Amino acid sequence: MSQWAGIESAAAPTPLAARVAQSAATLPRARLRRTERLVIGSIDGAAHILQRRARAVLVGSALFMVPMVALNLLLSALAFDRFDSIDGLFGDRGYVGIEAGFVFLALSLQSFSAHLIGAYTAVYLVRYQMGGEPTIRQCAWAVVRRLPLLLVTWLLTHWWAMLLAWWIVSVGPSVVVALVWFLPVVTSLLSTCTLLVTPVMMGEKMGLRCIGRAWRLVRPRFGAAFGFVWACGVLAGLLFVFIAFLPSLAETTGLVTFGSYTWLVQGVTSQLALLVAVPFSAIATASLYLQIRVHAEGLDIVLAADKAFGKAA
Numbered sequence: 001m002s003q004w005a006g007i008e009s010a011a012a013p014t015p016l017a018a019r020v021a022q023s024a025a026t027l028p029r030a031r032l033r034r035t036e037r038l039v040i041g042s043i044d045g046a047a048h049i050l051q052r053r054a055r056a057v058l059v060g061s062a063l064f065m066v067p068m069v070a071l072n073l074l075l076s077a078l079a080f081d082r083f084d085s086i087d088g089l090f091g092d093r094g095y096v097g098i099e100a101g102f103v104f105l106a107l108s109l110q111s112f113s114a115h116l117i118g119a120y121t122a123v124y125l126v127r128y129q130m131g132g133e134p135t136i137r138q139c140a141w142a143v144v145r146r147l148p149l150l151l152v153t154w155l156l157t158h159w160w161a162m163l164l165a166w167w168i169v170s171v172g173p174s175v176v177v178a179l180v181w182f183l184p185v186v187t188s189l190l191s192t193c194t195l196l197v198t199p200v201m202m203g204e205k206m207g208l209r210c211i212g213r214a215w216r217l218v219r220p221r222f223g224a225a226f227g228f229v230w231a232c233g234v235l236a237g238l239l240f241v242f243i244a245f246l247p248s249l250a251e252t253t254g255l256v257t258f259g260s261y262t263w264l265v266q267g268v269t270s271q272l273a274l275l276v277a278v279p280f281s282a283i284a285t286a287s288l289y290l291q292i293r294v295h296a297e298g299l300d301i302v303l304a305a306d307k308a309f310g311k312a313a
Helices: 002-008 015-026 038-052 054-081 083-090 092-129 136-145 147-171 173-178 183-193 197-203 210-244 246-252 259-297 299-309
Strands: none
Touching (some): 038 259, 054 092, 092 197, 136 147, 210 259, 259 299
């Protein structure tokens, strides 16, 4: 008790007070702030981070997305190059089967790349909000070191999405249109259950226990998390559509025409749209993770106490 009293007294600092002052001086000033509205506040915070740190977020995300896109294009080119021979051997059924297989593979690659981007943005946002100045190299290396674990968690938390994607590719668009009001609800519910797995794993440096920890954080605020999935999905979809259809809008003016290269311009623009929409969704999810910890565990108070009295052992 006398040691804590010595902190506020004008006497010479005790060894404990000196250690507390030195520890508090070395701790970075956290940028994390509490927001009363989980959904809107998390999305708004993600927009601010994306505006201020766009280069680090987008370039780092591109490191994990570009290889997936290149592999996807290579597989597609190989598939289309062999469609004639496949069609001659097996008829239309073989053509459709191979095409469906490559569509499924493309969706899987996009899903896994989004999982990696979620890990990268989670590392970046957590370090930045805790007062650090993270670099692209540091955050990318943190993701590379946990790549096997990220693959395992992706398989454990996205197996239902892969089965659903294979079913959609197999049954055709007519059945999907008939269930257009049912599928989004089911996918949103399942996505909400595993929404915070990647931020928890990267932010708290956990192993497979991150799945249970993520569910414990989401469960008391399942309604807010479910609303976040819908709101973030709609905003990311609108952002993607706006960027992807910029060439078409430019051609409607009559001032710009792409001619036979329209498909190439449209494809490049779609990839650029993904490069913006996916990191936006990922960084909004990481922001929601921090805000839920603020509301449920008083993370902002803990950080302020560490700054004032020194970090606990």
